[in-house]
Amino acid sequence: MIDDRVTLEVGVATAQARRLQNEDSVWAVDGVYLVADGMGGHDAGEVASSTAIGVLKELGGAARTTDDVRRAVEAAHAAVRALPSSTGRRPGTTATGVVLTVHGDTPCWLVLNVGDSRTYRMAGGVLEQVTTDHSEVAELVAEGLLTADEARMHPRRNVVTRVLGGGASQVEPDVWLLPVSPGDRMLVCSDGLTDELSDARIQAELRAEDAAQAAADRLVSAALAAGGRDNVTAIVVDATLSRR
Numbered sequence: 001m002i003d004d005r006v007t008l009e010v011g012v013a014t015a016q017a018r019r020l021q022n023e024d025s026v027w028a029v030d031g032v033y034l035v036a037d038g039m040g041g042h043d044a045g046e047v048a049s050s051t052a053i054g055v056l057k058e059l060g061g062a063a064r065t066t067d068d069v070r071r072a073v074e075a076a077h078a079a080v081r082a083l084p085s086s087t088g089r090r091p092g093t094t095a096t097g098v099v100l101t102v103h104g105d106t107p108c109w110l111v112l113n114v115g116d117s118r119t120y121r122m123a124g125g126v127l128e129q130v131t132t133d134h135s136e137v138a139e140l141v142a143e144g145l146l147t148a149d150e151a152r153m154h155p156r157r158n159v160v161t162r163v164l165g166g167g168a169s170q171v172e173p174d175v176w177l178l179p180v181s182p183g184d185r186m187l188v189c190s191d192g193l194t195d196e197l198s199d200a201r202i203q204a205e206l207r208a209e210d211a212a213q214a215a216a217d218r219l220v221s222a223a224l225a226a227g228g229r230d231n232v233t234a235i236v237v238d239a240t241l242s243r244r
């Protein structure tokens with residue numbers, strides 16, 4: 001129990017879809033909700049994402065400050081970099097998610113991101129992407145050279161510019177601290193969801209289900225129905241806030 005004013009209801013769904021393996025890893029326990037999307041060929045991606053999650057889940061036992069998150073991301077980066085590379089290509093993984101914490105006396109979401117998996121918040125029925133993708137196409141969208149819809153179809157859409165593991169010795173995560181609002185619905189997902197479904201479609205699917213598990217299942221089913229070209233993972237976290 002992190003804060004007795006906050007009650008969370010959580011749903012998790014993942015699917016291998018039309019891939020040979022599911023290289024996404026997921027953690028959803030006690031206020032720590034994380035998705036990692038591994039890459040590296042053969043089983044290296046799966047090992048990379050599960051290695052990163054194995055380190056980051058320790059945030060469940062920490063004080064849960066932005067510094068804790070940065071330290072955990074550094075440790076996860078080092079652990080993935082230490083993995084053997086069997087194919088000549090260094091294993092790597094994205095990581096994103098949300099950690100419930102208390103800042104001062106205010107219940108807060110700590111949101112972290114490295115790579116192009118995403119964390120969203122839906123408040124009052126309106127979905128907003130909290131994280132910024134670390135990808136080539138996201139940079140083109142930011143410069144006004146591509147629209148979001150064009151980016152979802154772009155041949156280089158899966159080229160990430162930051163990753164845990166990979167070739168870079170350092171990694172800089174993005175970290176946000178957001179006060180929990182009553183009725184917040186957080187979504188943590190891999191790009192297998194967001195490559196298949198637009199934000200407008202994700203919002204519509206999330207609005208269509210009250211229960212977190214039903215919402216997570218619905219999103220993954222919709223991504224599979226839309227093509228399911230990649231592993232797809234979704235965590236839905238609903239927060240109820242009561243006064244002390």
Ligand code: CA
Nearest residue numbers: 037191192230
């Ligand atoms: Ca993926």
